[in-house]
Amino acid sequence: MKKKIIGSVIILLLLVLGYSSYEWIYNNGADGEPELVNGEESIEELYNDDFSDKNITEYDLTAEEVEWSLEKGESVNAWTFNGTVPGEPLRVTEGDVLKVNLKNNLDVPVTIHWHGVILPNVMDGVPDLTQEAVQPGETFTYQFEAKDPGTYWYHSHEHSSLQVDKGLYGSLVVEERDQKNDYNNEQILILDEWATDGDRESLTNMPGTMMGAMSGDGEADTKEMYDTYTVNGKSGNSIEPIIIGESEKTRIRIINAGYQVQKLNFPKGSVKVIAYDAADTIDSNNEANIIEVAPGERVDLEVRNNQSEPWLISNLTSINKGVNANIPVITDKDVDYANLEPNQADEGKVIDGATIGNQDLIFEDTPDEVDVSYEMDLSMGMQMGEGMTFQINDNEYPNTPPIKVEDGDIVKVEIKNNGRLNHPMHLHGHRFQVVSKNGRKFEEPMVKDLIHVKPGETFEIYFKADNKGEWLFHCHDNNHADLGMMTIVDYKGVFSPYAK
Structure with a gap:
């Protein structure tokens, strides 16, 4: 009886406090712990960490502060992974698992984002969205299958406008399993x-x-x-x-x-x-x-x-x-x-990245019908007492309107730069197909995870919502992202326990 009363009080409190956006309604499970019963999945539940049948390539990365020489007589205070700028280069074979043990020896929180890699949402390294930031003195292990060969990189996504600026980044190469070596080096x-x-x-x-x-x-x-x-x-x-x-x-x-x-x-x-x-x-x-x-x-x-x-x-x-x-x-x-x-x-x-087509496309033809259509207007603004801001649809993150999708949706996004500065727009966890620029269709579309939108330009892109989670879509001039130019691709039926 006592448990039922406590459960009823929790439900009432959640409703009163306005938690309806996530609909966190709990019931007592067999072990006495709360269970989610409304059908929403935590992004943690989407992650399968059983890699018993996979080869694992493992690295240790330590975030630490060093005095780094850019040139003879010119040094900077740098934040590094393993004491160098860039950090240790990482390589893994296609289909194998990359395991990286991060230790934070800085006096500020850090994370690692795996830029361009298609991976489970909880491994994406975005603080307060896909994980808690790794606090000073703490450790965190990233582990995911490297499914797609190519050139990638890793960097901190905690206050990234500062931390990437100070050197917290490195290269990641996913090698083709049956790679033909046509090059001398x-x-x-x-x-x-x-x-x-x-x-x-x-x-x-x-x-x-x-x-x-x-x-x-x-x-x-x-x-x-x-x-x-x-x-x-x-x-x-x-x-x-x-x-x-x-x-x-x-x-x-x-x-x-x-x-x-x-x-x-x-x-x-x-x-x-x-x-x-x-x-x-x-x-x-x-x-x-x-x-x-x-x-x-x-x-x-x-x-x-x-x-x-x-x-x-x-x-x-x-x-x-x-x-x-x-x-x-x-x-x-x-x-x-x-x-x-x-x-x-x-x-x-x-x-440049918008002038040469790709061999393998996401869509052979531009989709005639889409499930979600989103207009993304990029602009600059000013806030009283805050100074310059960078906006998506006249708002700064976290007030920017999200791209709401369901698993399997085909999504069209029209990105227009109404400002006077460049905005390289990067989508986490997906690749998209660029089909037109300024209303003119490309004969040879591009497959990208970042499209550079210059002042006055408009790009039309399409992607398939096939990687459930809560994913950032932001300007990769991280100074602009830090001042508001971010939004989220928000999957229906999925929530993040880390979101603030």
């Missing part, structure tokens, strides 16, 4: 930008940012906030050269961990795009010499050394401001490349 390049002249200035009170935005420069904010560009945590003359023998070819996996668009200039005829966002692109000779990589985006390149002398992959991003991030390419480790001059010309054919 492979190189991973992680691009970033740093504020080395003291702490970076807050985006909310930078007087030049709004003026730059009004002038139509989509990069006005990042150009003011940062002064040093890096490759694999190094800048200027400290950047390690890539060794490619004459007439040999290598695979270069490029990850943009920063918040500014990066443009890399190659000699004509030397480079071909083979994948964007871990999706193989259409096999053709792209004949491009300028490769654009948006914040959060990954691009895989086939680079053939058609030069007999050393040369530079020239970073056009660093023309106007900051220490350069040009990458030497040499044929032999003993070659002198000290006096190389970068090619800073921006002439030639440009390839």
Whole structure:
């Protein structure tokens, strides 16, 4: 009788306190513990941790603070995974399980998000949505099957505008199980930008940012906030050269961990795009010499050394401001490349993540009928006492309207940038198909998990809601996300016990 009275009081209190959004109605189970009886599933219930029949690749990552040298005489206070920027590179074979034991030796909470990886919701690493943040001195284990080969990366998603900025990121490569090695070697390049002249200035009170935005420069904010560009945590003359023998070819996996668009200039005829966002692109000779990589985006390149002398992959991003991030390419480790001059010309054919189609599509044809249609208007705003904000449909997260879906739905999202700054929009836990830009259909659609939307642009994307959970959809200029440009793909019948 006493248990029944307590149960009735709990139900009444929940109703009075307004918990109807999650409909948490409990009953006493056989063991005396509360049970959910209204049909909603916790995201924890969606996770199957039985990997007894799988090979497991295991890593230990420790979040810790170090003094990191960007270049001789130029050091920064960095937050790192295993003491380096970038953190330890992770590799796992397709179909195997990746197990990562995170230990937090920082004095702030951290998490790890597995950027671009299709995985169970509870392993996604978003604090207060898919897990509790890992507190100082605590540990957490991430474990999931690596189902899709390609180039990915990992980074903290706890206050990510600051923590990724300070170095909490690294590469993740999922290798094809039956991979054909057509390359002499492979190189991973992680691009970033740093504020080395003291702490970076807050985006909310930078007087030049709004003026730059009004002038139509989509990069006005990042150009003011940062002064040093890096490759694999190094800048200027400290950047390690890539060794490619004459007439040999290598695979270069490029990850943009920063918040500014990066443009890399190659000699004509030397480079071909083979994948964007871990999706193989259409096999053709792209004949491009300028490769654009948006914040959060990954691009895989086939680079053939058609030069007999050393040369530079020239970073056009660093023309106007900051220490350069040009990458030497040499044929032999003993070659002198000290006096190389970068090619800073921006002439030639440009390839970006919205100009080259993919081999394998989600939808062979654009769906005639959809279950959910969502218009996502991106804009800037101002809040009294708070300064600049970044909005989705005139609201800042957590007040942005969610994309409400049911399992199996086909979802159409029209993303329009009504502001004057760039917004690389990233969807967690899914891939989407980009079918049009500014109302014009692509003959060769793209499969992505991030689409870079420049001022005045509109993209039409489709995805299938086939991974139940509560998933972020946000701008991957994390400064913009931190100031409101986020929403959630919210599956019906699923709730997060971590949501605040």
